[in-house]
Amino acid sequence: MKKSAFFLVITILLSYTGLRAQVTLNCESGNRAIEQGNCWGFGAVSYSNTANLVIGGSWSTKSNSLTNLSPTACWIKTPWMLIGNGNITFQARLDGAGNGVTAKGIVLTYIPYNASASYGEGTAVQFYTYNFPAFNVTTVRDISAPIPAAILNSTSVYKIMVSFIGTGGNERAYADNFSFPGTYWSNPANGCIPMVVIQDADGDGIADSEDAYPNDATRAHDVFFPSQNQKGTLSFEDLWPSRGDYDFNDVVINYGLQKVTNAAGNVVELFGKFVLRATGASYHNGFGFQLDGISPTKVTSMSGNSLSAAPIYTFAANGLESGQAFATCIVFDDFYHAMTWPGSGSGINTDKAAPFVPYVTLDVHIIFINNGTPPAGGTVSSEQLNLSQVNFFIVANKDRGKEIHMADHQPTSLVNSALFGTQDDDSNPALGKYYKTANNLPWGLNVLQGNDYPIEKTPINEAYLHFIDWAGSAGVSFPDWFEDKTGYRNAEKIY
Amino acid sequence: MKKRNQLILMILVVSAAAITGCKKDIDNPTPSNESSLTKLKASSTFSWSTGTPVTVSIQGLPTVVQIKSTLSISLKDGSVLYSALHEMNRDITFSLVIPSTENVLVLKYGSESYDVPVVNNNAYFSFIPVVDNN
Numbered sequence: 001m002k003k004s005a006f007f008l009v010i011t012i013l014l015s016y017t018g019l020r021a022q023v024t025l026n027c028e029s030g031n032r033a034i035e036q037g038n039c040w041g042f043g044a045v046s047y048s049n050t051a052n053l054v055i056g057g058s059w060s061t062k063s064n065s066l067t068n069l070s071p072t073a074c075w076i077k078t079p080w081m082l083i084g085n086g087n088i089t090f091q092a093r094l095d096g097a098g099n100g101v102t103a104k105g106i107v108l109t110y111i112p113y114n115a116s117a118s119y120g121e122g123t124a125v126q127f128y129t130y131n132f133p134a135f136n137v138t139t140v141r142d143i144s145a146p147i148p149a150a151i152l153n154s155t156s157v158y159k160i161m162v163s164f165i166g167t168g169g170n171e172r173a174y175a176d177n178f179s180f181p182g183t184y185w186s187n188p189a190n191g192c193i194p195m196v197v198i199q200d201a202d203g204d205g206i207a208d209s210e211d212a213y214p215n216d217a218t219r220a221h222d223v224f225f226p227s228q229n230q231k232g233t234l235s236f237e238d239l240w241p242s243r244g245d246y247d248f249n250d251v252v253i254n255y256g257l258q259k260v261t262n263a264a265g266n267v268v269e270l271f272g273k274f275v276l277r278a279t280g281a282s283y284h285n286g287f288g289f290q291l292d293g294i295s296p297t298k299v300t301s302m303s304g305n306s307l308s309a310a311p312i313y314t315f316a317a318n319g320l321e322s323g324q325a326f327a328t329c330i331v332f333d334d335f336y337h338a339m340t341w342p343g344s345g346s347g348i349n350t351d352k353a354a355p356f357v358p359y360v361t362l363d364v365h366i367i368f369i370n371n372g373t374p375p376a377g378g379t380v381s382s383e384q385l386n387l388s389q390v391n392f393f394i395v396a397n398k399d400r401g402k403e404i405h406m407a408d409h410q411p412t413s414l415v416n417s418a419l420f421g422t423q424d425d426d427s428n429p430a431l432g433k434y435y436k437t438a439n440n441l442p443w444g445l446n447v448l449q450g451n452d453y454p455i456e457k458t459p460i461n462e463a464y465l466h467f468i469d470w471a472g473s474a475g476v477s478f479p480d481w482f483e484d485k486t487g488y489r490n491a492e493k494i495y
Numbered sequence: 496m497k498k499r500n501q502l503i504l505m506i507l508v509v510s511a512a513a514i515t516g517c518k519k520d521i522d523n524p525t526p527s528n529e530s531s532l533t534k535l536k537a538s539s540t541f542s543w544s545t546g547t548p549v550t551v552s553i554q555g556l557p558t559v560v561q562i563k564s565t566l567s568i569s570l571k572d573g574s575v576l577y578s579a580l581h582e583m584n585r586d587i588t589f590s591l592v593i594p595s596t597e598n599v600l601v602l603k604y605g606s607e608s609y610d611v612p613v614v615n616n617n618a619y620f621s622f623i624p625v626v627d628n629n
Contacts, residue, residue, distance in 0.1 A: 029557070033626045037556040042626075079559075188556065188622075189564040189583055189605030206580060210565035210605075220580070221565065226546065226594060227574035246532050265579050382579060388546065388592030407543045433539070440537040446544040448594045461532045468531060474538040479545065479595040 023081055025178040027059035039186035041077035045164070048174065055091050055140055055176035062095075063173040066166030071107045071126065074164040074173070079186035080113060080120075080157040080194040086181035087144045088128075088160060096171035098136030104166035104173070106130040108145050111159040113194055120193055124161060125150070135171060147181055157185050157194045204263040212260075218372045220263045224256070225387035226448035231256040231275065233447045238281050238396045240404045240435065240443045241425035246459040248445050249280035249350050249495070251287060251335060251394050254359075257387045262369065266379040272304075272331070272364040278495065279335045280350035280456045283397035286313075288321070288330040290391040290412050294384060296320045296327045297377025304364040305330055308337035312398050318375070325413045331364055334398065338362070350456040350495055392444070405435050407442035451482035452494045463493040546592040549618050551577070551600070551611075555584045556622035564605040568618075570597055583622055 025035065032047045048054065048062035063074040094104055107129050114122030128145040151158050160180055164173040186192045198207045202217040213219035226232040231254040237243070238250035254275035260268045272289070279285065302319035311333040314322040321328040332338040335348070338360055345354020368380055393405040393412070401416025411417070411434065420427040426438040435443050445460075454463035461467040466478035466488055481488065537543075551568060566581035568591065576591050581604070593600070593613070600611045600618050611618045 023559075031623070033623045034557055036626055037623050038559050184559050187562070187605065188558060189562050189607065191606055205563075206565060212578075221567075221578035222575055223578050224574050224576065225592075227570055227572065227576075229572050229574055230594075243533070261579065263580060383589065386590070388548075388590075407541070436539075439533075439535060440539050440541065441533070441535065442543040444543065446542075446546065448544065448546045448592070449596060459532050468535055471532075471537050471541065471543070472535055474541040475545070475547075475595060479547075482545065 022084075023078055023180040023182055023184050025061075025076070025078075026057060027061055027176060028057045030059050037188055039079035039188055039192035041075070041159075043072065043076075044074040045076055053093070053095050053138065053174050055093060055174055057176070060174045060176040063164040063175075065170040065172055066104055066164055067168075067170065069103070069165045069167055071109060071124075071161065071163035071165060076162045076175075076178075077111070078160045078180055079184055079192065080159055081180060081182035082185050083110075083147055083151045083154055083158050084181035084183065085147060085153055087146050088178075088180050089142070089144045090162070090175055090178040091140050091142055092130075092164075092173055092175040093138050093140045094132055094135060094171045094173060095138060096135075096169060098134070098171065099169055101135035101169035101171060102167045104132040104135055104169075104171060105164075106143060106173070107163040107165055109161045109163070110148065110151055111161060112151075113157045115193075121159065135169065206263050218262055218369065219260050219268050221261045221382075223259045223261070223382070223387065225259075225390075226256070230448075231273070231450050233277075233445075233450045233453070234392055234406075235445045235447075235453055236285075236394045236404055237443045238283050238285055238394060238404065240396065240402065241419050241423040243424035243437055243441065244443070245457055246441075246461075247280060247350075247454045247457055248460045249278055249347075249453045249456065250283070251281070251285050252278040252349075252453045253287060254450060255392075257390060259382065259385060259387055261382045265382045266369060266374075267382060267385050268367075268369045270366040270368070270385070272329075272366070274331050274362045274364065276332070276335065276339050276360040276362070278347065278349035278453060279339070280347040281335075282347070284334045284336050285397060286330060286333040286395040287335070288328060288393060288395070290324070290393070290410075291327040291329075291385060292389060292391050292410065294327045294380055295377050296324055298368060298375060298380050299327050299377075300367045300370045300373075300375045302329055302364065302366045304362060306332040306338040306360075306362055308334045312395075312400050321412075321414070323414060327366075328412050329364060329366065331362055333395075346456045350453075352455060352495065392446075394444075404443045406444040406446055407436050407440075408432060408434050410434060447482050449482065454493055455495045458493045462490060464489050544592075545595045547595045547597075547613070547616060549591045549593055549600070549613055549616055550588060551591055551618045552588045552620075553586065553602075554619075554621035554623060555582070555586045558584045565603075567603045568611075569601045569603065570594070571599055571601060573601075576600075 044064040047059050049059050054060045109124040109126045111124045112122040127148040187195050204217040206220045208214040212222045234253045235248040236251040256273045258271040316322045342355040342357050345351035348357050391409045393403045396402040424437050427434045466481040470478045470481040562583040568577040569575045598613050602609045611620045
């Protein structure tokens with residue numbers, strides 16, 4: 001697969017050579033910023049649409065008053081170009097009465113590329129001068145200057161600078177319809193330095209410097225959620241549809257997701273790292289996630305989960321749960337199988353008096369495109385798999401239909417929908433309301449920055465003193481309620 | 496033999512007591528200050544997550560030639576939240592969820608890097624530079 005490919009450069013060459021024999025500027029964008037974005041330079045020169053002074057179309061360039069003979073006072077610079085053969089042509093006029101004017105003119109210089117110089121601009125070389133023959137008329141002058149022999153058809157790149165100069169009076173110069181023989185050779189995505197040969201070892205069209213997998217043509221980019229360096233924390237109450245005690249420690253898991261895409265923007269694989277931290281429950285809860293909107297047939301395989309000897313689930317050949325409309329991954333089917341009760345205390349890691357049980361990490365790996373080959377169901381675009389929308393849930397006490405999701409996240413196909421609207425649950429599928437009470441309280445929390453959890457039977461608001469401020473304000477007040485700041489938490493009630 | 500049976504019986508009794516002890520007292524939830532949480536009426540649109548949804552809008556630059564490069568959006572710590580090949584002349588809008596404690600995203604394109612502030616759940620960036628038109 002390794003090959004020394006110059007795909008990007010070839011593309012650029014095909015785009016430029018022959019097709020861009022002239023670099024032009026007619027100002028008709030009406031927005032000089034667009035040209036600057038395309039690596040043109042302007043010094044004391046703007047765009048004007050003053051009707052009686054515009055030269056061609058609706059817009060022309062307009063210099064400041066020409067009161068300086070220096071070519072660096074009022075100027076226009078082209079992008080970097082491979083200079084061709086022929087004449088530089090444009091039109092120009094003065095705008096004033098000519099009172100007190102002693103000289104007005106135009107100077108052309110070329111600027112060689114020097115990587116070590118500021119903006120890469122080497123020493124400018126002046127090669128052409130034009131003097132306006134009269135200062136009290138606004139006659140349009142046609143300017144034509146041959147490319148100097150020194151840079152004619154050179155393999156090096158140059159900029160051409162058009163300078164407007166003068167002394168006396170306050171006339172300005174208008175100019176338009178610039179045409180420079182040559183090929184555009186600047187890269188707006190790279191600080192406007194000249195185009196260079198881009199290394200692309202795997203030939204996937206992504207430059208090595210931007211490719212997370214420069215030697216693997218089947219992979220190109222990584223995306224993380226909630227972040228690369230910090231895992232989020234999911235915590236659940238497990239008595240749904242009854243509201244429970246709100247200690248949010250019945251299942252506590254840290255999680256981190258990594259999506260790998262190829263150069264075409266399709267998902268190659270998904271890594272899920274799940275760190276089992278605590279269960280403050282007697283229930284034997286399971287945990288999984290659904291990829292909303294993604295057919296199970298678009299997944300090649302799934303591995304890395306933890307299953308007990310007699311799981312209540314059935315699985316398809318690709319490792320996903322059977323009978324689901326959307327791809328559903330069971331990460332573990334029984335917390336007490338994946339992690340061992342320490343022999344005393346309530347649950348695991350929720351009772352400070354009981355021995356601490358080391359966390360267990362499960363690395364789940366879902367392959368969508370296997371060595372460049374998608375499954376029968378086809379590919380999944382990166383946009384279709386939004387990591388922030390991965391739909392986590394627990395299954396309470398091995399009762400498959402009793403699945404509990406984060407607030408307003410839809411259930412899987414296998415939920416017992418008869419439970420909606422019973423006891424404390426106020427779900428209303430028709431309204432898209434799921435897993436919330438009548439007061440909109442949830443059964444799950446998702447703290448993207450990660451957080452500690454309350455000890456057993458301690459409502460979370462007793463452990464985190466600004467939790468209610470946060471929740472009551474819909475997240476506006478105390479967005480950092482979970483942090484270890486003075487006055488933010490009661491350490492004795494946090495495990 | 497008798498001593499061995501007594502030992503087994505003792506182990507079973509202790510184990511049963513321990514297992515019973517790990518069960519949560521479901522029928523008697525702790526009252527204490529829990530009432531202040533249960534009486535809370537939250538917004539119907541609240542997500543109960545410490546993530547902030549952000550709409551990222553990027554305005555393209557009409558380029559002279561086709562420019563393609565990797566566009567990435569990261570947190571300040573370098574965590575990449577979005578990364579894809581992008582044509583510089585294309586407008587694009589997409590949604591992200593970022594930690595609510597973050598208020599700046601870092602946009603990278605080619606060799607360029609820009610800090611993009613998040614204001615009212617929106618992050619806007621234009622490849623067209625801002626210039627003083629004087």
